[in-house]
Amino acid sequence: MSKKMNPVVHFEMPAEDRKRMAQFYAKAFGWQAQMLGPDMGDYVVVTTTETDENGPRTRGAINGGFFPKKEDWPAQYPSVVIAVDDIKVSTKQVAEAGGKVLGEPMEIPGVGRYVSFVDTEGNRVSMLQPAPRMDVRPKSQ
Numbered sequence: 715m716s717k718k719m720n721p722v723v724h725f726e727m728p729a730e731d732r733k734r735m736a737q738f739y740a741k742a743f744g745w746q747a748q749m750l751g752p753d754m755g756d757y758v759v760v761t762t763t764e765t766d767e768n769g770p771r772t773r774g775a776i777n778g779g780f781f782p783k784k785e786d787w788p789a790q791y792p793s794v795v796i797a798v799d800d801i802k803v804s805t806k807q808v809a810e811a812g813g814k815v816l817g818e819p820m821e822i823p824g825v826g827r828y829v830s831f832v833d834t835e836g837n838r839v840s841m842l843q844p845a846p847r848m849d850v851r852p853k854s855q
Contacts, residue, residue, distance in 0.1 A: 720804075723769075724795035725778035726840065732758050735780050747780075754822075756782050789816075789838030793830075801827045801843035808833075808841075819843070 729735040736747035736758055746761040763775035770776060783790050798804040801819045808815055812834045819829040826844040833839055 718799075720796045720798050720841075722776060722794045723797040723842065723844075724776055724840075725792065726795060727778070727780050727792040728783040728790040729758070729780040730783050732756065732780055732782065736760070789830075789832055789836070791838055793838045793840060795828075795840040795842050798841045798843050801829060801841060804841055804843075805829060805831070 727735075732749065736745075736749070739745040739760065740747065743762070748759040748761075750757045750759065758780040760778045760780065762777050764771045765777065781790075805815045805819065808831050814832045816830045816832065816838075819827045822828050822842075824845060826842050828840060828842045830838055830840040
């Protein structure tokens with residue numbers, strides 16, 4: 715039996731000037747940006763494809779975000795986010811496979827548990843254990 719594959723569900727890129735970066739991608743590619751505040755690390759959520767309550771409507775498409783560049787953060791390069799079922803198990807698997815987990819998983823309200831790691835080739839990658847989606851469908855009577 716083959717092991718379950720964990721899909722890429724998000725991308726991230728560092729930004730020195732988040733407004734400038736959001737304007738560039740809006741003008742060049744039509745992306746939409748949602749600027750989050752300091753309570754969410756001044757992150758910018760980027761919509762690159764039509765989305766509904768279940769995520770991207772186009773099969774295989776993903777959305778992303780921009781994070782602020784910081785001098786003391788390691789490996790600030792474009793990266794991908796991989797969805798995992800259990801972040802504790804996955805951090806252990808990353809370490810056992812030769813990667814280095816960067817800190818402890820953190821809770822992102824309404825999104826899930828998130829942590830970055832460096833793979834064996836020096837790439838910064840992240841993983842996300844998504845929060846359970848709320849069922850917004852009306853209940854049948």
